[in-house]
Amino acid sequence: MENIIRELEQAEVGKVLVNEPLAKHTTMKIGGPADCLVVPKDIDSIKKIISIIKDHGVSWRAIGRGSNLLVSDEGIEGVVIKLGDGLDHLEIDGEVLTVGGGYSVIKLATIISKKGLSGLEFSSGIPGSVGGAVYMNAGAHGSDMSKILVKAHILFEDGTMEWLTCEELKFSYRTSILQNERPGICLEAVLKLEEGEKETIVSVMQKNKDYRRDTQPWNFPCAGSIFRNPLPDYAGALVEKAGLKGYKIGGAQVSDMHGNFIVNAGGATAQDVLDLIAFIKKTVLDKYNVQLETEVEIIGRKS
Structure with missing residues (x-):
């Protein structure tokens, strides 16, 4: 690992951390060390990181803000790419958002609610990143990411990148094609919202946030829901x-x-x-x- 770590540092692709405890990077505050953890500074840096990883033939995986994730006590072998501050861009063009995979879902929902844009009210209080929300089709209160996603920029296991439409992601309950059929991670997403009454949107978001606060253990480290709902049961x-x-x-x-x-x-x-x-x-x-x-x-x- 020494050679790959040195090469990543020399390439100036972002922050490079060695034997980094992943308990620092998960909402459950659990997880052993990553041999190497990299926080890329932008999407171009990810391309360089993947190229270096492939040259050295080491294993890798990506994480977001660490919610909905349980990392083993033995940690993760190889390189962990953390989508964070370098992938938190946001562009708003009318009702269309282009947002980085590392952007906080809670922050995004709060910002767009103040602009009178509707569609993300369901996500109020959901921890994690936009990339993670796309990956697992995060949802609540009768809605989910599939209802607002136009397309997503995906990094696949072989290092290739491609834009996939909402239909191509084959969303279903808490599932997308990225989990099994075509493993990959979301680098950025294009979302289509709609104009609404700002006061109504903010009110619904606050109601959803209050419901989470009153019914879920926000004051303890946790990973979110542990089990899928075996509908019609919960x-x-x-x-x-x-x-x-x-x-x-x-x-x-x-x-x-x-x-x-x-x-x-x-x-x-x-x-x-x-x-x-x-x-x-x-x-x-x-x-x-x-x-x-x-x-x-x-x-x-x-x-």
């Missing part, structure tokens, strides 16, 4: 009905506020969370014959 309701609210393994605990959230109650390891996930799955399957599937992405070296 994962949180099944967990709560099974009597698992507050159940704890190590430092990982099912939230007292919402059954579909696991919080880091203090000193939790990734293994604590994995053990708790496995216990919840088995309990719900035994009691209700429902197989829960994780929504949170689990990545990193295996123990």
Whole structure:
């Protein structure tokens, strides 16, 4: 790794960190070290980073703001590209937004609401980046990213880049083509909103934000919803009905506020969370014959 780290530093592609604890870069505050973590300063820098990575034949993956993510205690081998400050550009042309994959969803929703643009009210209070929201088709309150996305600039596993339309991304519930069929990450997105009454938009956003604050554990490190809803059932309701609210393994605990959230109650390891996930799955399957599937992405070296 020494040669690739030296080459990345010499290429001046952005911030290069060695053996960086990923607990610093996830909302759950859990995760072992990345051999090398790079925060690119722009999209052109990403092209250089990928070229260097391919020349050295090392593994890599990208992350955003670290929500909806559980990194193993052993960390991640190779290079981790973090989409952050260098990919947080925003252009507003009437009702059309071009926004970087590293842009905060909460910040974006707040800014455009003040401009009287409607369509992102559902995202009020959703942590994470625009790139991550596209990747998993983030949604709430009856809407999601597929309703407003026109196209997205995607970086694929082989290092190629391509613009994909909303249809080509094959969105479904908390899913896109980027997760399995064509693994990739969103570098930037074009969104189409519509004009609305500023006061109404702000009011709806505040209502959604208040609902999250009142029903979700915002005061503990967590990754967001752990399980996909097995519709017509809801994962949180099944967990709560099974009597698992507050159940704890190590430092990982099912939230007292919402059954579909696991919080880091203090000193939790990734293994604590994995053990708790496995216990919840088995309990719900035994009691209700429902197989829960994780929504949170689990990545990193295996123990």
